[in-house]
Amino acid sequence: MTLPPLRAVLFDKDGTLFDFAASWAGWMAGVIDTLSEGDTARADAIARAVRFDRAARAFHPSSPVIAGTLDEGADLIRPHIAPDRAEGLADYLLESSKHAAMVPPVPLAPLLQGLLARGLVLGVATNDAAESAHAHLDAAGIAGQFAHVLGYDSGYIPKPAPDMLLGFAARAGLPPGSVAMVGDSTHDLLAGRAAGMVCIGVLTGLADEATLAPHADLVLPDIGHLPDYLG
Incomplete structure (x- = not known):
């Protein structure tokens, strides 16, 4: 047509x-590693919240962060991280996302x-x-x-x-x-x-x-x- x-x-x-996958999967894996601070249970909880497969380093097609905003992503992640990280979470996501390697x-x-x-x-x-x-x-x-x-x-x-x-x-x-x-x-x-x-x-x-x-x-x-x- x-x-x-x-x-x-x-x-x-x-x-x-x-x-999308080539550009953002690595960034999401890094975010989870940083915010979980070595706590596997916390990492798994964050991954479930954003529907990200840590083993495969891949988003599930239904992940709400695919078409969502950074603020929406922060709201999903915030309940699963240490309180001292929660306050500056949106700023961290914005700053780190600016440096994600786009493909x-x-x-x-x-x-x-x-x-x-x-x-x-x-x-x-x-x-x-x-x-x-x-x-x-x-x-x-x-x-x-x-x-x-x-x-x-x-x-x-x-x-x-x-x-x-x-x-x-x-x-x-x-x-x-x-x-x-x-x-x-x-x-x-x-x-x-x-x-x-x-x-x-x-x-x-x-x-x-x-x-x-x-x-x-x-x-x-x-x-x-x-x-x-x-x-």
């Missing part, structure tokens, strides 16, 4: 611009440059913190490709609410129907549908095609296939 005419593409970050599923710079050459406005809408998002995009050398980068703390209700997406459309001065929302989770696609955007799923997160397809106009293996469907 060919997508309807578009004027902008709005990307989720984790699982979309960057492969793109495809070479990003030429892909994004090609989309810009088509006259498309590009943006990012992530349930990660805006500060982390900027750090990851800077590290990947692609920050300058995006007109707007919005996080869960950018003044909008996080996905699956459509607020962040509508905020991007307003900032870009475009009708939502001319924007494609590209994401790896039902949070992304539900937000896109509620915003009236074209919805494109990708399989570089932990959700499979059967999960995404009911909410998407199109499901792709990864964002590298996007130009093939642009009119």
Whole structure:
């Protein structure tokens, strides 16, 4: 299929611009090791709370941290750590997440440059913190490709609410129907549908095609296939 005419593409970050498992599993394993302080029972409790398999170093597809915010992740972890660590937990998660090594599923710079050459406005809408998002995009050398980068703390209700997406459309001065929302989770696609955007799923997160397809106009293996469907 060919997508309807578009004027902008709005990307989720984790699982979309960057492969989720490859980018975040190692970070989560390190967080658990640090916060458990050598206590195996505590490590197991944290892992259960975030649905992370410590032995396999892998997230369960139902893990609430996949599409959740850092604050939501902190709320899950906090009951299972030492009280002296609980107060600064959100700050620790934010600071450590900024340094997580992001792994793109495809070479990003030429892909994004090609989309810009088509006259498309590009943006990012992530349930990660805006500060982390900027750090990851800077590290990947692609920050300058995006007109707007919005996080869960950018003044909008996080996905699956459509607020962040509508905020991007307003900032870009475009009708939502001319924007494609590209994401790896039902949070992304539900937000896109509620915003009236074209919805494109990708399989570089932990959700499979059967999960995404009911909410998407199109499901792709990864964002590298996007130009093939642009009119």
